[in-house]
Amino acid sequence: MSKNILSIDTVALDEEKRALKIIDQTKLPGTVEILYLTKQEEIYEAIYLLRVRGAPAIGVAAAIGIYLAALEITDTAYDDFYAKFKKAKDYLDSSRPTAVNLSWALKRMEKVVLDHRGAESAVLKELLHDEAVKIRDEDVWVCKSLGEYGLSLIKDGDGILTHCNAGQLATVKYGTALAPVHLGGERGMKFKVFCDETRPLLQGARLSSFEMVSAGMDTTVICDNMASQVMKNGWVKACFVGCDRVAANGDAANKIGTCGVAILAKHYGIPFYVCAPTSTIDMSVKEGKDIVIEERKGEEVTEMWYRERMAPQGVKVFNPAFDVTDHDLIDAIITEYGIVRAPYTEGLIKIFEEKAKQNG
Numbered sequence: 237m238s239k240n241i242l243s244i245d246t247v248a249l250d251e252e253k254r255a256l257k258i259i260d261q262t263k264l265p266g267t268v269e270i271l272y273l274t275k276q277e278e279i280y281e282a283i284y285l286l287r288v289r290g291a292p293a294i295g296v297a298a299a300i301g302i303y304l305a306a307l308e309i310t311d312t313a314y315d316d317f318y319a320k321f322k323k324a325k326d327y328l329d330s331s332r333p334t335a336v337n338l339s340w341a342l343k344r345m346e347k348v349v350l351d352h353r354g355a356e357s358a359v360l361k362e363l364l365h366d367e368a369v370k371i372r373d374e375d376v377w378v379c380k381s382l383g384e385y386g387l388s389l390i391k392d393g394d395g396i397l398t399h400c401n402a403g404q405l406a407t408v409k410y411g412t413a414l415a416p417v418h419l420g421g422e423r424g425m426k427f428k429v430f431c432d433e434t435r436p437l438l439q440g441a442r443l444s445s446f447e448m449v450s451a452g453m454d455t456t457v458i459c460d461n462m463a464s465q466v467m468k469n470g471w472v473k474a475c476f477v478g479c480d481r482v483a484a485n486g487d488a489a490n491k492i493g494t495c496g497v498a499i500l501a502k503h504y505g506i507p508f509y510v511c512a513p514t515s516t517i518d519m520s521v522k523e524g525k526d527i528v529i530e531e532r533k534g535e536e537v538t539e540m541w542y543r544e545r546m547a548p549q550g551v552k553v554f555n556p557a558f559d560v561t562d563h564d565l566i567d568a569i570i571t572e573y574g575i576v577r578a579p580y581t582e583g584l585i586k587i588f589e590e591k592a593k594q595n596g
C-alpha cells in the first residue's frame with residue numbers, strides 16, 4: 237500500500253545525505269517523488285519551479301539551502317566566509333520575490349553569522365545547522381497554534397472554501413489555512429472542504445484536494461469561476477486562505493484569485509479569514525500596493541496542462557502569481573499569537589509585542 241502523503245515530510249534536512257529533502261510538488265498528485273538537493277542551483281531551481289512552494293515551506297527550504305551552501309565553503313577567515321555566505325544568500329533570496337518568509341528565514345540565518353563575528357568557519361557551520369533545524373521545527377508549533385485559533389472560528393460539519401494550497405504541503409506540518417481542518421480532523425471533526433482549482437498552476441486541484449482527501453475530509457474541487465455558485469448555494473460557512481506577505485495595514489498578498497474570493501465572500505456575507513504566521517507579516521511594507529508581485533511565464537496560462545496550446549500564437553499573456561486582498565475585505569488575520577481584527581495596524585503591532593513577550 238502506498239504511503240499517505242501526510243506522513244511524508246514536505247521539507248526536511250537529511251542529515252546523513254547532507255541534503256534538502258522535499259516532495260517534488262510539480263509531480264503531485266500522480267507521482268510522489270522525493271528529491272534530495274545539495275547544490276544551491278538545484279535549490280534555487282526547486283523554489284523557482286515550485287517543486288517546493290508555499291511561503292513557510294520555501295522559508296524552511298531556503299534556511300536549509302543556505303546551511304548547505306555554507307558547508308561548501310572551505311574553512312577560511314571570517315570576512316571571506318561571510319562574503320561567500322552573503323553571495324549565496326542573495327542568490328537564494330532572488331528565487332521568488334513575493335513570499336516574505338524566504339528573506340525572513342535567510343535574514344535569520346545571516347544574523348547567526350553576523351552575531352558571531354570572528355568565529356571559525358567550523359563553528360559558524362554548526363550554528364547555521366542548529367538555526368536551520370530550529371526554523372523548521374518552529375514551523376510545526378506555529379502552524380499548530382495558528383490552527384487552534386482558526387478552529388475556534390468554525391464548527392463540526394461546516395463547509396470551508398480555500399484557495400491555492402496553504403496546507404501541510406506548503407509548510408512543515410498542518411499548514412496555515414488548512415491547519416484548522418487538519419486539527420479538527422485529528423479530533424474526529426468532519427468538514428466539507430471546497431478547493432478552488434487555482435489557475436494556472438492548479439495548487440487547489442493538485443495539492444489541497446489531494447491533502448484533504450488524504451486527511452479523510454469530504455472534499456470537492458471546483459473551478460475558480462464556480463466559487464460564487466457554491467457560496468450562493470449556502471454551502472460555505474467560512475473561507476480560509478494563506479498568504480505570502482501581509483502589509484502593516486493588513487492588506488494581504490496571496491495566490492492570484494484570492495482577492496476575487498474575498499469580494500465574493502463579502503457579497504454573500506461569508507467570513508473571510510487570512511491565516512498568517514508572524515514570519516509572513518512584513519511591518520516594513522506599509523500597504524499592499526508596495527508588495528512586489530511575481531510575474532511568471534505566459535506558457536503557464538496558454539500551454540501548461542493542455543494537450544495543445546490553448547491560445548493563439550502572438551497573443552499577450554498577463555500572468556501575475558499573486559494578488560493583494562484589501563484589508564477591508566478581511567474579517568480576521570489569524571496568527572500563531574492570536575486573532576487580529578480591524579484596525580489591523582494596531583492589532584498586528586500587539587501581536588508582535590505578544591511574540592516578543594513570549595520569547596523573552
Ligand code: MRU
Pocket residue numbers: 286289290291292335399400401402403406407411412413439477478479480490491492557
Ligand atoms: O505560488 P505558490 O504555490 O507558492 O503560492 C502559495 C500561496 O499562495 C499560499 O497560499 C501561501 O504561500 C501561503 S502557504 C501557507
